[in-house]
Amino acid sequence: MERADIVVIGAGLIGSSIAWRLAQGGRRVVLLERGEPGAEASWAGAGLLQPEAGREASPETLRLWLESLAMYEEFVREVQETTRTVFEFRICGRLVIALDEAQEAALRTRARAQEEVGIPYEWVAGDDVRRMEPAVTPDARAALLYRQHGLVDNRGLSKALALAAAMAGADVRHYEPALEIAVVGGRVDGVETANGRIAADVVVNAAGAWSSLLAPTETGTVRHVTGLPSPSQHDRPSASTDAPLIVGPAKGEIIALEARPRPIERVVTAPGASISARADGRIVVGATIIPGSFRKEITADGVARMIAAATRAVPCLSQARFLEAWAGLRPHSRDDQPVIGADRIVGLYWATGHFTMGILSTPATAAVVADLIEGRPPRVPISSMSPRRFEQ
Ligand SMILES: Cc1cc2nc3c(=O)[nH]c(=O)nc-3n(C[C@H](O)[C@H](O)[C@H](O)COP(=O)(O)OP(=O)(O)OC[C@H]3O[C@@H](n4cnc5c(N)ncnc54)[C@H](O)[C@@H]3O)c2cc1C
Secondary structure (H helix, E strand, O other): OEEOOEEEEOOOHHHHHHHHHHHHOOOOEEEEOOOOOOOOHHHHOOOEEOOOOOOOOOHHHHHHHHHHHHHHHHHHHHHHHHHOOOOOEEOOOEEEEEOOHHHHHHHHHHHHHHHHHOOOOEEEEHHHHHHHOOOOOOOOOEEEEEOOOEEEOHHHHHHHHHHHHHHOOOEEEOOOOEEEEEEEOOEEEEEEEOOEEEEOOEEEEOOHHHHHHHOOOOOOOOOEOOOOOOOOHHHOOOOOOOOOEOEEEEEEEEEEEEOOOOOOOOEEEEOOEEEEEOOOOEEEEEOOOEEOOOOOOOOHHHHHHHHHHHHHHOHHHHHOEEEEEEEEEEEEEOOOOOEEEEOOOEOEEEEEOOHHHHHHHHHHHHHHHHHHHOOOOOOOOOHHHOHHHHOO
């Protein structure tokens, strides 16, 4: 039987970066991907790097995001040098704008939340917003400026990470789905694929929105949470009960426009849209958040709302060329927080559930999962992210 030290399931940003770090450490790693590497959420995302305090983040999650942002520049440099690839990465800053009185009040609450945890921001008055970004609507009453926020070409990064993993010695297998995680006597025994079993003592479940579908049922962390509303059976391709998955999909629709010269330098976040201008002339406007369905359909309503929000915030975009719309499935846990850590089943680790921040979280997640597997203390605390919090 074929044997590896570690099998990583899913070659999105999370799985590829973990496989890379483990292979760099000298482990024999197999990275299984049922399609093309980086072709799901990691391809669909907007690529914004924007950690901030708010109700979405527990203290440990926020710390993971901040650590990841701090690591990003060096991480990109290492990936680019290793693979000799070039892709866009910029710390360009981000303005979160308020367009009416209620939004300005909400912005003040948001500012206080940053202050409480020491995240740097500046309060910018309306006139100064337009001096900084003349294309922003004169209706902007105020903004929060985060100078440290930025963006990355997540498609370029995804491809490069799968390549980096292979260059470090990982066996990266395209179109080879994991069918089942094999468990014997409460320990991981390997992974079943259509080509047979790969024996391994360590398995990392980084299968994104599909992670729960792979969770072993026997004695490990549960697949489902009972007592919560569930998506319809029709939307869940292979789930076996009606209870909701502990990690499931949250669809995001997103669009690209084209405008030259680029109308804005910073990322502009307005109610209903985050707008960012890329080096290639694309203006990416995202994104909707619709939990519960594995279907990636793009709705007229989603596209209409994003266009309305973007043209309200940056009026000249009404003349921009419409390029395309697409959708992807964010891995979304039942409590919105990432799922990182050891399962009750010995040798099984989860690295998923990064929801709206998986591109941002990639460098730190790869580091902490490699730390856990190699028996080092993780560089940031992650105990609240354990998959075992869902056990009943
Ligand atoms: C519209 C949209 C906008 C977003 N914007 C941002 C943003 O601006 N900033 C940010 O930080 N994040 C953003 N995100 C979120 C981010 O994209 C995700 O959190 C991140 O990409 C998740 O990475 P992943 O590797 O866990 O999942 P994925 O990229 O989905 O990778 C999982 C992989 O597992 C594979 N897989 C599944 N089942 C199996 C199996 N049985 N066997 C083998 N392989 C399997 C899949 O094919 C897939 O390639 C956005 C997401 C969307 C959809």
